[in-house]
Amino acid sequence: MPREVFDKNWKFLPRQEMLSYEEIVVIIDSFVKLGLKKIRLTGGEPLIRKDVDKLIQLINSAHPKLEIALTTNGSLLKSHSKKLRLAGLDRITISLDALEPELFAVMNDTEIPISQVLEGIDSAISSGFQGLKVNCVIRKGVNENQIVPLIEYFKNKNIVLRFIEFMDVGNSNSWDLNQVMTKNEILEKINKKYDFVPLGREKVSDVAEQWIDYKSNQKIEVISSISQPFCSDCTRARLSSDGKLYTCLFGFKGFDIKEILRNGGNITEEIKTIWEQRDDRFSELRNEYISTPEKIEMSYIGG
Numbered sequence: 001m002p003r004e005v006f007d008k009n010w011k012f013l014p015r016q017e018m019l020s021y022e023e024i025v026v027i028i029d030s031f032v033k034l035g036l037k038k039i040r041l042t043g044g045e046p047l048i049r050k051d052v053d054k055l056i057q058l059i060n061s062a063h064p065k066l067e068i069a070l071t072t073n074g075s076l077l078k079s080h081s082k083k084l085r086l087a088g089l090d091r092i093t094i095s096l097d098a099l100e101p102e103l104f105a106v107m108n109d110t111e112i113p114i115s116q117v118l119e120g121i122d123s124a125i126s127s128g129f130q131g132l133k134v135n136c137v138i139r140k141g142v143n144e145n146q147i148v149p150l151i152e153y154f155k156n157k158n159i160v161l162r163f164i165e166f167m168d169v170g171n172s173n174s175w176d177l178n179q180v181m182t183k184n185e186i187l188e189k190i191n192k193k194y195d196f197v198p199l200g201r202e203k204v205s206d207v208a209e210q211w212i213d214y215k216s217n218q219k220i221e222v223i224s225s226i227s228q229p230f231c232s233d234c235t236r237a238r239l240s241s242d243g244k245l246y247t248c249l250f251g252f253k254g255f256d257i258k259e260i261l262r263n264g265g266n267i268t269e270e271i272k273t274i275w276e277q278r279d280d281r282f283s284e285l286r287n288e289y290i291s292t293p294e295k296i297e298m299s300y301i302g303g
Helices: 021-033 052-062 077-087 101-108 114-126 144-154 183-190 257-262 267-277
Strands: 038-041 067-072 091-095 133-138 160-165 196-200 209-213 218-223 244-246
Touching (some): 021 052, 021 267, 038 052, 052 077, 077 091, 091 114, 101 114, 133 144, 144 160, 144 218, 183 218, 244 257, 257 267
Parallel strands (some): 038 067, 067 091, 091 133, 133 160
Antiparallel strands (some): 196 209, 209 218
């Protein structure tokens, strides 16, 4: 939520402008016809959406073979993890950029205590979730001192820790190329203490490369969308809560799927056309767009 929400004159999006859960499932039906294998609920923070477990139940009932994942900041996870598991959620990824309380607050611009997030992670483990992942965005000179503590903290929790290069998503995160710690720099710092060796990507379309330390059998992943872009292998589409379809995380514009749906149009054919005509290569052409102000915020488009 933007800070301006605390202004009494802030105008919230009318409820009818948001996709209903039933409409989301209809759109998913079209994506499945076109080959969709996995869906991720993200944001912003998806757990603030009322009864999000009911959406998971609807998706799971309509498409039981579809993998359903969720990315969360973890602040509400403790009170939701059991419901999410019972609803049919398969996997959870938690965003966590620091373990030091003060640094955690700075990195996330929040007053939520780090203990609340860590309790949420433990709750997800005890609720039976397998393959949990933790996303950590590294900003050079800011939280790179958290890399080793994070590896140590999650070493015996059967959680894959993912280090992500600081990305220029949206316009509000004060992105600075000088604060980008590249994949090679991250691994160099890690292997001063450990011995992680590459496993590569499980699938060509995966955004993360896997690494393993055979001494501890711990796995980590690194996402290098700044230093080593992978636009040509990307297979991800993003649907906003108000029904816009985006074909790139760094997108400038969306396609109004909601309007087509509510007007009785053929959304399967529309999605197919949009996807076939996409030419997104922002990470590969970053220098050409570096000053463009119209990029969509990650809090709106989803990570």
